[in-house]
Amino acid sequence: MSAIRPLGRPSATDAAEPGAGRISTPAPKSQVLYADEDVAHAVADEDPVADADAMVGVKHAEVRPTPDAEITPTPEVPAADTHGHTQTDTRTDTPGAAYAVPAEAIPAEAVPAEVALVEAAPADAAPAVTAPAVTAPTPSQSTASPDAVLVQRTMAEIAPVSDKVTSYFYALLFTRHPELRDLFPAAMDTQRDRLLKALLTAAENIDHTDVLVTYLRGLGRGHRKYGTRPEHYPAVGECLIGALSRYASASWDEETEVAWVRAYTTISQVMIDAAAEDELRAPAWWYAEVVSHDLRTPDIAVVTVRPDQPYPFLAGQYTSLETPWWPRIWRHYSFASAPRSDGLLSFHVKAVPAGWVSNALVHRARPGDVVRLGPPGGSMTVDHSTDSGLLCLGGGTGIAPIKALVEDVAEHGRRRPVEVFYGARTDHDLYDIDTMLRLQQTHPWLAVRPVVDNRAQLPDAVREYGPWNEYDAYLSGPPGMIRSGVDALRDVGIPVGRIRHDSVEELVAAGD
Template sequence: MPEPGGSGPSSRPAFAPMITDAPGLNWAGPGDAWSRAWGAHPQQAPVLPAGNGFTTLAGPRPAALPPMPDRPPAPVPPPLLNPAAAVAVLPLAARTAASGPTAEDIALVRHSLGVLEPVADRATAHFYAVLFLRNPELRALFPASMDVQRDRLFRALLAAGQAAGSPAELTAYLDRLARGHRKYGVLDEHYGPVGEALLAALERYCGRFWDQSTEIAWRRVYRAISEVMIGSAAADARENPAWWQAEVVAVDHRPGDVAVVALRTDRPYRYRAGQYTTLEVPMWPRVWRPYSLASAARPDGLLTLQVKAVPAGWVSNALVQRTQPGDVLRLGPPGGTMVVDHDDDTPLLLLGGGTGIAPMLAVIEEVAEHGRARTVEVFYGARRASDLYARERLAELARLHPWLAVRSVVAEGAPVDGGPTGPLPAVVGRRGPWEEYAAYVSGPPAMVRRTAAVLLDAGVPRERIHHDLEGV
């Protein structure tokens, strides 16, 4: 299969959906037999009481707690999930600003997070134990094997609590989180049970540092978090589906257990070059994995992914070894910050290790489509020459665009096309200068971390180093 993007826009057909009834093909998700089985006997465990008491696994708290108007409502058993009811659209409460967390609340929340950090793994396990014991029907929202993403929800809640003192940062984070959570079938009424499970885990593992003031602070913070997320999800639901169905058009196998997978979605999928999608395969329901989009947006709606099968990689192995044309996958909303400002002439430094070259290919195509000549330098790294599966496509782009320079980098063996050898971060550190460049980095996490550090040492301002690895 030739790489998408090789022909001009005038030769591309208009967008035309190919899927008419994807759930009737090979799709699995909320509303399937497993979900119905979990929801067949809801609320087997005791329901949390309304009022001012707070029930934990150890029993009810004393009735002496003061009234807390910011307490989330008592959880209501959610209806069985189905794709048509992915999010209930409710208005964002106008009272958030007036009754939101105070500065003292933020200080208490951050102190409790510091106490919790050394025992976060045990607190995570306790959180899910409480959540599923009290609300067994919510188990269907998660994959069969909880070790795949066991700590994601809990750590996202803790990260939101940590950012509660920075309203702009928190709102941006929660907006992304809410849009991403729609694909799991999250409903507004799920926020109550999740909040109570969160507080139960905090109370148990904060120990003597947990008191009434800390509990009230967390309730106010969580209330603000849930209101923002409900509002963000509602706004997104007015414009976008919770997920997109995508039919596999072609699978092109490359050396090194890499496959180029071409997809066409059931409705237009709007994204920018450099972004990624999250993907679920029918073999592993509710297990979502991020993959960079390897081509700029096309009028014919075709999307391209470049996937390498890795040991114990559930989704990657399914995509490379088992996926065939005609299969139907599900895509979450696009995400990521590695987008290029085409009104700026700053030279670009694109660094891709392994399949991390995929978003760089998309960026090159998008730069070419905008017609502004700007310097673009690409370093494409792999361990061996045989792993440079995108080398021919990069060479083709370099022939078409004189502003593009491509260097292939191998860590082992002889140089390729006269390029440098060694680990990609070290090679980039030896070249330069890069102070005037905007750098985009994608690849294995360790490579991204080392490369970002090298670029900082080389004088590239932090705000001009773009990647999607958190915590770097």
Template structure:
């Protein structure tokens, strides 16, 4: 099967996969999964060899990109029997890929190289019937991504240049960086944005604004420099007032409109405070129609940043109650991990819960809360790792 890298009008919409096609896709994915890391290396090698014009769209270092492709493929296979979930996921992918400069004409090239890679690593297990099933599945995925990107392009840019207008170091490798987009940038408190710096073109990382939308259009990010993190280290150690970065479109559903209850539980670990702070500001702007219990956690007291700011907010807003906890240092106050501390309070079964912080904390807190009666659909948090690839 050979695809051509040429623009074309969209063909007849692909129908949903049959039960037999779903079975074939999943069975063949299981065959190549043990070799998936090598397969992604091969995929990009033949993609760049056959279509060198796409290479500038990707960062110089490809390790993270290969991992993203693998997670996307596994997610698509997981959703192949869930048409609604597959459409939502691929729609997010299509909109997010606009910032890379992806064009309709790139999809046939990717499909050609993907099927060639699958065939090589499936070996004798690969058949014409399996190839046809994968071609149909990829047709559905690419059709949704292209449609979502076109609809998005009709209403907003792919990227927003933004100037650094303020920078405040907060210690422990954390900096607050305020940006002013050059074009109107509409987002909702609790969402996250992707950021690319001029020093690492093609490298995008996700951060949550720490403020509800402001009249002056600026947004503030809380960034922790991660060892080996190119974007985070550049923002914390190198960015200065006047530098220009680029923003991708805002994403995420961890917003107040998702809440069914008037009582809210907010839980923030580390720089996970950023979207929680934005949500608190949003509640204040809405007139304080929610009662909020906020738990802040860190390993040590020094890492428990932002507490003073949040305490000042609680003094202004009677509906906000704050508790802080540390897990690895004997200081006055609450001791233990955030999930352990949450178990001492409550009950939380009549609350909407918003969790933000390290993945391990979010997973553990979710388990603690569900065991104690909180309904899973009332627990909201950002996706892990590359958010667009791990949407719940």
């Protein structure tokens, strides 16, 4: 780089260790800048292989901030207040170090084996994710800022060699900063693309300040659970610039470098500040003891936990969860009920082939085991300031947050129509239908419609009813279902602004 540039400000305070006084259990090593907040929650365990392609292009219809999650513009960027979604968050009182990229490049053959060649990724939560998605389209060349134009030019050049850029980025990071290798999972397969793609997506959408800031703030808060500190950001920025300059050589010049440095400095500072603010009001993670484990089917369990301290969240949100058997591996799961007076939290988990976290929760977890929870996230919450009806589509374990929304409406005591379409491939997969039918018997404003089809054509069933022009729509389930569901709902006249769901690529589409 042509100059050394300072990056980042430290946390405003030295908060007490978030883990102090909690359930005694070994804390896994931390992680750095893990972009796992872009993984779909409730649906995560729903047939990730079959739905992987369908996930591409899924958009978040409405961004709504919630108390502690993905940023008001969240690439969930949904506006969740999550997303929070663990290790003591120690910080320094000195400004973030400046970084510079040495002129000499690490040869491609120097890429560590664990980066260049990774095992097949086990998917517990959702198909391997790329980057969060913003809800505004990438600015056109005519309206984009000069920096955005240069960033987009770089992105276009590296697109055909993105795998090489990713491998080289991690090679730089682990070679120049070997102390950071232990902050990542032992197997890099599920993590490999997330960090870099999240950074690239954020930089490419640098002009969409409202959406981007929300996403980045949520990401910064969520990264506290990995033990990410301000001084880690310069190392990542250094290696980002190094990888881009090597593979975008045709378009790379001093002006482009300056644009990327400005973009990354902005991105990292938003995350650093959000983490510092969050430190003042919430722990980096919560320990939670399993109090019940209800195996509903051979591969679906309802797991109920008791947090070690109050856990604030809203119905429809989700959290990230780590088990003691797979340290540093986090997956997202939706809360299966509205906040309860006893403080207990329930999750519906489906074990998927080779799924580390899902299989551990379904087949191994028992009462007395202790897991860790990140902060809440997601913006699929009910707007109680209106009387609009709720049209809810829940597929598979995606029924969990839908059930929570129904309970939330009931607790607020306002009679507003709620129509729930509960989809599954077989009768056997309608594992929570009895609970939903009991809620229907209790609340006359609730209608539950099971939809069983081995092709899971839930959106088609919705078209047969209606009209839905006075309803707010909520979708939760496999990525393919969400994508087709959004299309179906728009076809029947529901405005995009009244369609809510949380899924994986909310920042990229800007317009998961």
